[in-house]
Amino acid sequence: xxxxxxxxxxxxxxxxxTGEGARAVPxxxxxxxxSMPDQLVNKSVxxxxxxxxxxxxxxxxxxxxxxxxxxxxxxxxxxxxxxQPGVTLKSNTYExxxxxxxxxxxxxxxxxxxxxxxKEDSYxxxxxxxxxxxxxxxxxxxxxKRTLHSYHDTRIHAxxxxxxxxxxxxKSLDLVTMKKLDSKVNIIPIIAKSDAISKSELAKFKIxxxxxxxxxxxxxxxxxxxxxxxxxxxxxxxxxxPFAVVGSTExxxxxxxxxxxxxxxxxxxxxxxxxxxxxxxxxxMLIRVNMEDLxxxxxxxxxxxxxxxxxxxxxxxxxxxxSKPFSLQETYEAKRNEFMGELQxxxxxxRQMFVQRVKEKEAELKEAEKELHxxxxxxxxxxxxxxxxxxxKKKTLDDELNMxxxxxxxxxxxxxxxxxxxxxxxxxxDKERKKNKEHMCTWILLLL
Amino acid sequence: xxxxxxxxxxxxxxxxxxxxxxxxxxxxGYIGIDTIIxxxxxxxxxxxxxxxxxxxxxxxxxxxxxxxxxxxSQVSRRxxxxxxxxxxxxxxxxxxxxxxxxxxxxxxxxxxxxxxxxxxxxxNDNCWxPISKFINEQYEKFxxxxxxxxxxxxxxxxxxxxxxxxxxxxxxxxRQLDIExxKRLSHSVNIIPIIAKADTMTTEERQEFKQRVRKELEMSGIEFxxxxxxxxxxxxxSDNDxxxxxxPFAVVGSDKxxxxxxxxxxxxxxxxxxxxxxxxxxxxFAQLRDFLIRSHLQxxxxxxxxIHYETYRAKRLNENGGLxxxxxxxxxxxxx
Numbered sequence: 001x002x003x004x005x006x007x008x009x010x011x012x013x014x015x016x017x018t019g020e021g022a023r024a025v026p027x028x029x030x031x032x033x034x035s036m037p038d039q040l041v042n043k044s045v046x047x048x049x050x051x052x053x054x055x056x057x058x059x060x061x062x063x064x065x066x067x068x069x070x071x072x073x074x075x076x077x078x079x080x081x082x083x084q085p086g087v088t089l090k091s092n093t094y095e096x097x098x099x100x101x102x103x104x105x106x107x108x109x110x111x112x113x114x115x116x117x118x119k120e121d122s123y124x125x126x127x128x129x130x131x132x133x134x135x136x137x138x139x140x141x142x143x144x145k146r147t148l149h150s151y152h153d154t155r156i157h158a159x160x161x162x163x164x165x166x167x168x169x170x171k172s173l174d175l176v177t178m179k180k181l182d183s184k185v186n187i188i189p190i191i192a193k194s195d196a197i198s199k200s201e202l203a204k205f206k207i208x209x210x211x212x213x214x215x216x217x218x219x220x221x222x223x224x225x226x227x228x229x230x231x232x233x234x235x236x237x238x239x240x241x242p243f244a245v246v247g248s249t250e251x252x253x254x255x256x257x258x259x260x261x262x263x264x265x266x267x268x269x270x271x272x273x274x275x276x277x278x279x280x281x282x283x284x285m286l287i288r289v290n291m292e293d294l295x296x297x298x299x300x301x302x303x304x305x306x307x308x309x310x311x312x313x314x315x316x317x318x319x320x321x322x323s324k325p326f327s328l329q330e331t332y333e334a335k336r337n338e339f340m341g342e343l344q345x346x347x348x349x350x351r352q353m354f355v356q357r358v359k360e361k362e363a364e365l366k367e368a369e370k371e372l373h374x375x376x377x378x379x380x381x382x383x384x385x386x387x388x389x390x391x392x393k394k395k396t397l398d399d400e401l402n403m404x405x406x407x408x409x410x411x412x413x414x415x416x417x418x419x420x421x422x423x424x425x426x427x428x429x430d431k432e433r434k435k436n437k438e439h440m441c442t443w444i445l446l447l448l
Numbered sequence: 449x450x451x452x453x454x455x456x457x458x459x460x461x462x463x464x465x466x467x468x469x470x471x472x473x474x475x476x477g478y479i480g481i482d483t484i485i486x487x488x489x490x491x492x493x494x495x496x497x498x499x500x501x502x503x504x505x506x507x508x509x510x511x512x513x514x515x516x517x518x519x520x521s522q523v524s525r526r527x528x529x530x531x532x533x534x535x536x537x538x539x540x541x542x543x544x545x546x547x548x549x550x551x552x553x554x555x556x557x558x559x560x561x562x563x564x565x566x567x568x569x570x571x572n573d574n575c576w577x578p579i580s581k582f583i584n585e586q587y588e589k590f591x592x593x594x595x596x597x598x599x600x601x602x603x604x605x606x607x608x609x610x611x612x613x614x615x616x617x618x619x620x621x622x623r624q625l626d627i628e629x630x631k632r633l634s635h636s637v638n639i640i641p642i643i644a645k646a647d648t649m650t651t652e653e654r655q656e657f658k659q660r661v662r663k664e665l666e667m668s669g670i671e672f673x674x675x676x677x678x679x680x681x682x683x684x685x686s687d688n689d690x691x692x693x694x695x696p697f698a699v700v701g702s703d704k705x706x707x708x709x710x711x712x713x714x715x716x717x718x719x720x721x722x723x724x725x726x727x728x729x730x731x732x733f734a735q736l737r738d739f740l741i742r743s744h745l746q747x748x749x750x751x752x753x754x755i756h757y758e759t760y761r762a763k764r765l766n767e768n769g770g771l772x773x774x775x776x777x778x779x780x781x782x783x784x
Contacts, residue, residue: 023547023548024547024548024549024550025521025522025523025547025548025549026521027519027520027521027549027550027551028520028521029520030520030551031518031519031520031549031551031737031741032551032737032738032741032742033497033499033549033551033554033556033741033742033745034551034552034553034554035741035742035743035745036492036497036554036556036745036746037489037492037493037554038489039743039744039745039746039747040488040489040492040746041485041488041489041492043746043747043750044485044488045485046680046681049481049484070479071479072478072479096479096481098478098479098480098481098482099482100482101481101482101484101485103481103484144761144762144765144766145758145762146758146762148754149750149753149754227490227491227494229490230490283479283480284480287479287480287481287483288480288483289483289487290487291481291483291484291487292484292487292488292491293487293491296491300601304598304599307597308597308598311597312597
């Protein structure tokens with residue numbers, strides 16, 4: 001009987017089809033895949049989580065104090081001065097652990113926001129920073145060998161925008177900055193140092209702020225209301241935006257408990273008292289209820305938008321003018337071929353130039369060589385001429401030398417003969433000797 | 449609860465802060481970070497899971513029956529009597545069927561990929577090719593979608609997460625075809641070898657056969673799932689070592705129930721007794737089911753996504769510096 005009913009039910013269910021063409025099949029017993037979420041969660045826990053918060057606001061609005069209060073620790077060093085020439089962003093990463101959950105928390109502070117005289121460019125460095133984080137992720141995603149599952153995600157998941165508690169309305173700097181940021185990051189506006197405003201003023205202030213945001217088309221982050229378990233709490237919270245918060249790390253004894261509070265002569269503002277400020281609401285919303293949703297929105301909405309814009313900018317399209325779907329690869333390949341073609345052309349050009357240069361240089365060198373040869377020939381000829389001259393001179397000198405020798409021998413012979421003939425010829429001899437000497441001298445002089 | 453904090457990049461490490469709890473009131477140190485687990489769990493339950501399982505083995509090994517037993521539902525229609533006039537296909541066909549099953553609020557889209565015709569011909573040369581092609585086509589589909597300019601919020605995942613390879617219970621050793629198939633595919637998909645129709649062997653025969661098979665797999669260098677090289681940490685390694693020692697699981701499948709000792713159990717009735725499918729003394733079905741579904745389901749998906757898919761992607765993007773469009777596939781999608 002049971003099996004008959006079972007078969008009838010199966011048959012009936014066959015005719016019911018659920019989305020994507022798959023039919024629902026009933027289970028005849030416990031299979032066990034309902035542990036899937038646990039398996040997934042366990043893996044994520046082993047891996048650890050990442051959460052990145054950006055705090056935007058003027059110096060002195062209590063950003064660092066609020067972060068300390070939210071996460072129950074002391075993060076930073078000293079507060080920053082007011083004389084920064086431009087807006088810079090300082091980011092610090094901390095590792096927190098609660099039970100078995102490890103969280104890598106990155107807090108990015110804007111330093112010098114709102115301090116300059118001319119604030120036109122204040123928002124630029126913030127936008128650049130956010131874009132840089134998206135770019136880093138995009139680069140990693142486009143790599144050939146990539147390690148996405150162990151990538152440290154630095155994209156900003158939530159942006160807390162601190163509004164100064166003037167009690168009147170938003171400043172123009174606030175509006176401009178928020179308008180630039182709302183498509184890039186989840187903005188959660190909060191009223192800082194809200195213990196400076198009274199309750200009635202606060203209500204009016206909140207209404208003014210929300211109406212200004214709406215009229216200027218600023219899209220702040222709305223807590224999601226599609227999941228039934230959190231829809232109710234999220235929708236009530238949505239109506240309390242922007243949260244008016246007070247931060248404090250000092251503890252004061254109230255009753256018999258130590259609570260975080262700010263003590264004034266006229267009373268004590270308790271941070272965690274919901275009547276005093278919306279700190280508890282902020283903490284609930286930011287951490288305890290919607291942290292995962294913030295991360296998901298960043299990834300599926302803001303990052304995808306950035307990616308799409310960036311890729312389109314680089315010249316990739318999804319469909320060509322004939323609306324046939326292109327694939328990124330085909331475009332990429334086409335571009336790559338184009339690029340390779342260009343490279344080749346350039347290479348050819350360079351090669352041509354190189355060859356030409358070589359030719360020119362060769363010609364020059366040949367010229368130089370020819371000149372050298374000519375010079376060499378010239379010099380050689382000169383040398384030969386000189387040599388000939390010298391030889392001629394030598395020859396004449398030799399001849400003269402020979403003649404002189406002959407004359408000398410002849411004179412000596414005569415001298416000897418004269419000596420043998422008598423001594424009277426000594427005078428003659430002397431004379432002759434003198435004459436010979438004279439002759440010798442003249443010859444020698446001539447020779448020189 | 450205590451809160452530990454380490455500041456990266458700074459040299460001094462501050463001491464741990466312990467919170468003061470005063471009888472019953474909320475702990476001062478509690479922030480609520482661990483609620484992210486609940487948030488994540490809720491989100492994943494809402495979106496549901498995909499799981500794609502492929503069964504490979506020549507006909508008559510009880511593939512369809514086993515899958516039905518694993519998922520306790522009629523996910524495969526073929527087990528309902530082997531029609532005599534159904535011809536054995538000439539080549540390996542790939543048939544994929546999807547079902548949605550729900551348990552404990554968790555919705556799972558289970559896709560079963562069947563491979564009729566594998567190992568059935570006289571000449572079984574290259575009969576792994578259609579299968580390999582199918583697996584690569586799924587990777588290609590995913591890659592194409594991932595690389596689009598405007599992407600879908602959730603890319604439909606048709607990649608094969610797990611391939612159950614059925615080994616014939618000959619009692620001797622692995623066949624040539626088995627080794628060839630597993631060698632070629634163990635680098636692109638998670639292969640889990642199982643010994644089918646284990647009720648044809650006695651317990652001792654079974655142990656011997658398993659050891660021989662394991663040795664042969666090791667000698668051929670076949671890395672079946674869970675692969676040693678992907679063990680994350682010591683805890684994983686010791687868990688997976690235990691499983692690797694027990695693999696390949698010798699299983700018996702059945703979708704009929706019989707009365708044994710006053711309980712209704714799934715089993716096969718023979719003249720000499722009832723083989724109980726979920727009895728760990730009779731066969732290792734329960735072990736396989738726990739391993740596959742209750743503890744490593746998510747890990748199978750992750751290894752497929754982080755390792756096999758990435759290998760495919762890297763190879764593809766390196767080929768000639770670009771991608772070429774694949775020729776039309778010959779996969780059949782039948783929605784029975």
